[in-house]
Amino acid sequence: MLFTHRVDDSHRVKLEVWSAPGLSKPLFQEAMKQNFKPAKKGDSFGPSYTLKLAPRFEVEYMRVTRSPSATNHWWKVALDIPSYFQQYERVQFEFDPGCEAMIFSTDGTPLQGITGGFGGDRRVEHIIPASAVKKGTYSIVIESSCNGMFGVPWNGDTIAPPDMNRFFGLASADLVVPNMDAWGLLADFNTLKEISETLTGNTGLQNKALVAANEIMNIFDNKDLASVKKARKRAEEVFGSGWEKKGEKIYDEGTDRHQVWGIGYCHIDTAWLWPYRVTQQKVARSWSTQVDLMERYPEHRFTCSQAQQFKWLEELYPPLFERVREKVKAGTFHLVGGAWVENDANMPSGEALVRQFTHGQRYFETRFGKRCETAWLPDSFGLTGAYPQLMRMAGMKYFFTQKLSWNNINVFPHSTFNWVGIDGTQVLCHMTPVDTYTAQATVNDINKGVTNHKNLESSDKSLLVFGNGDGGGGPLPKMLDNLRRIRAASNNSRELPPVIMGPLVEDFFDKVLEESNAGTDLPTWNGELYLEFHRGTYTSHGSIKKGNRKSEILLRDVEHVATLASLYRYHKHDYEYPKAKIDVCWEKVLLNQFHDVLPGSAM
Ligand SMILES: [Zn+2]
CATH class of the missing domain: 2.60.120.260 (Galactose-binding domain-like)
Structure with a gap:
């Protein structure tokens, strides 16, 4: 059918x-x-x-x-x-x-x-x-x-x-x-099932969804196409009459107090169970899919980090890079992170952490005319307390992460908080209560955005970072369809947190600040964000760690000597500081500081 x-x-x-x-x-x-x-x-x-x-x-x-x-x-x-x-x-x-x-x-x-x-x-x-x-x-x-x-x-x-x-x-x-009607009914039924399984049994919406799903099963006859339309009509009693024709306008109805802010994302490990050359293909596959989806879902916003992946796209797939550039300009393909890769956030030297940002932000600025405003490390295995200062100095006041939800002893106590570094500098940090950067945009994900939020007294908002990932892919059409249905249901009920699509990550953080007395109502966390998991990554595959440190020291020496040489020979105009060559060397070191390479978890 x-x-x-x-x-x-x-x-x-x-x-x-x-x-x-x-x-x-x-x-x-x-x-x-x-x-x-x-x-x-x-x-x-x-x-x-x-x-x-x-x-x-x-x-x-x-x-x-x-x-x-x-x-x-x-x-x-x-x-x-x-x-x-x-x-x-x-x-x-x-x-x-x-x-x-x-x-x-x-x-x-x-x-x-x-x-x-x-x-x-x-x-x-x-x-x-x-x-x-x-x-x-x-x-x-x-x-x-x-x-x-x-x-x-x-x-x-x-x-x-x-x-x-x-x-x-x-x-x-x-x-x-x-058969678009049949696919629509399948999606209707799935959302109703999610609602009835996620919400508690004594709520009106849960009861309505359960009864609607039951009646749809009775109406549906796989030999009768007309039964599909009839069953879909029954689903409208939960989603609202004519909800589907409203398309992305469904987000304009109902409350304007949105609690869950949806943003598409596609975590592509720069190397993990695959080498860099495969990642280059994954980038083109995943991002072309997202550019295509934006044409059909105007509310879709897709966010991406890692300057290195953009550079690969620019070199290997120039026609797609141009399409991405158009979407960045239109504000639908959104740049975050400001770093060369989503690096390990403990082992690189202080100088290398700075270079992650200077090389990353320089790339974004030269290719897209703008720097990133939100630092983005959802999967790094713990974060040094030096970071708030480094992020601020790189022009970013917001930070998104979530890996500490993997802690195997203590539950990290905050979702939205001021993260204060070792020098007293602070950034506004959000660790999504959805507990993942590869959410599937289900009713359970939306609900978790509120029920698992640890600071509801000072902020009741959360980011839903959804889309297939680690190996790429990003959001699927069925996720965007499910979000429209969930929003349609919540427009007629107060039992599901209202989800919003369309704004950017910075809009979310701006709103949090606006509603929390510029962040003064939020809790504070001092010092490093320690991940109580993956501990062996700091002690195994020592040759990689050694190679990294050797490269960092060597580059420092090269830059020192080249600076002295250019000062000494300046008046003779016969020595030029080899910036381009040194940049290429730094890019290699920065690339290999990726969060599954330097820790050795790709080995
Ligand atoms: Zn990862």
């Missing part, structure tokens, strides 16, 4: 494939010069990893690293769309290679990411533009990589060594017409 039509014959869907040699990851232009061979749905491709070593060494390699690269396969797709598809609201191409992939336009612009398989992060649909449906033909190019969101783990255990020889099958390469 979810699909009205599904077509996969080779006259309608013409596929050709080229597999890049070894572990190479050629870019679009290079791939297009190669010889493609005919391919079909069901074809197997891989392996995940090709290491031609004696088995003894292969086992050793697997023991020491969880981060192999993956083989890459390029697909040319030419679609012949039946003319009777023109009558439908939406036509999609469904491509499921069982692994990660990215769709390009035929001129090489990344259009969106694909996540194959059947996990919660599955996203296999590409909406075909109406103009192409009318024309009857449509062509795209797809690059698939033999890794999942979390590498290629054995038996699904993400922190086990990778499966080196996994093959994937092209499970779907179909032209489909989704």
Whole structure:
């Protein structure tokens, strides 16, 4: 019932494939010069990893690293769309290679990411533009990589060594017409289920949702399309009559006292169960998906940190970088963090922590004309008490984190507080009570934003940082749809915290200040933010720590000597301070201070 039509014959869907040699990851232009061979749905491709070593060494390699690269396969797709598809609201191409992939336009612009398989992060649909449906033909190019969101783990255990020889099958390469009403009913029912399971049983909204869900089950008949419309009408008794047609305007109705502020985010570990080259692909996949979503959900705001990831995008995917730049200018793609990467926040030297910010902010300013105003380290394993001063000096007065929710002994006592550093400087800090930076935008997440908030006496607001992450992805359409339904339900009830979409992270912090006497009503935390977990990351993989410290000291010496040389030889004009060369060296050191690299958790 979810699909009205599904077509996969080779006259309608013409596929050709080229597999890049070894572990190479050629870019679009290079791939297009190669010889493609005919391919079909069901074809197997891989392996995940090709290491031609004696088995003894292969086992050793697997023991020491969880981060192999993956083989890459390029697909040319030419679609012949039946003319009777023109009558439908939406036509999609469904491509499921069982692994990660990215769709390009035929001129090489990344259009969106694909996540194959059947996990919660599955996203296999590409909406075909109406103009192409009318024309009857449509062509795209797809690059698939033999890794999942979390590498290629054995038996699904993400922190086990990778499966080196996994093959994937092209499970779907179909032209489909989704039944939008049926998908809408599925989403309605899911939200009603979440409401009835999350709220306590003696509230009006919970009762209404439970009864509506029950009646929908009685109304629904999988052989009768008309029952779908009838069932959806029943759901409107909870969401409000005609709620769906209001689209993003649903957020303009109801209260203006918003408690949960939604912001899309996509945590991409710069390296973890995958190496940097895979991260570069993840960045393009995830961010192109978000740019695409912004076109269809005007309320969607997406936030991103790590200047290094932007630099990779600029170098490797210039057409997408330009699209991101447009969204930054429009205020929908939002820059945070101000640092080169989301670095480890205890081990780098003081000078290196400063350079994270100076290199990061300089990059953001030169490429986007603005610096970040909020520091952003949601996943670093504890934070030095030197940070409030460093953040302020880097031009940031707000800070977002959440990792201390992982503490295994003490529950950290605050959600919104003034964090005072060792020199007395303070920043306004929010540790989301939702307890995650990869929220799924469920009713439970929204509710937790209030029920788990530890400072309701001084601030009743929280940030909902939602979207798939660690391995990238970001928000899915179903999350944005769920938030609209949740807001619609709360417009008719006071039992769910009102969620707002559209404002930025700084708007949230500004509001907290406004409502807490400029922060004076908020509690204070002095000194470091110590994470009671991941303790072994400071004592294991010593060679990485040693290499980092050696590099920091060496760079200090190089800068010192180069400064003296430029002063001494200045009058002769025959020595120029090698700024560009030193910057490149610093960028390498800063990159390797990432929060899964320097601690050794990627090993
Ligand atoms: Zn992380």
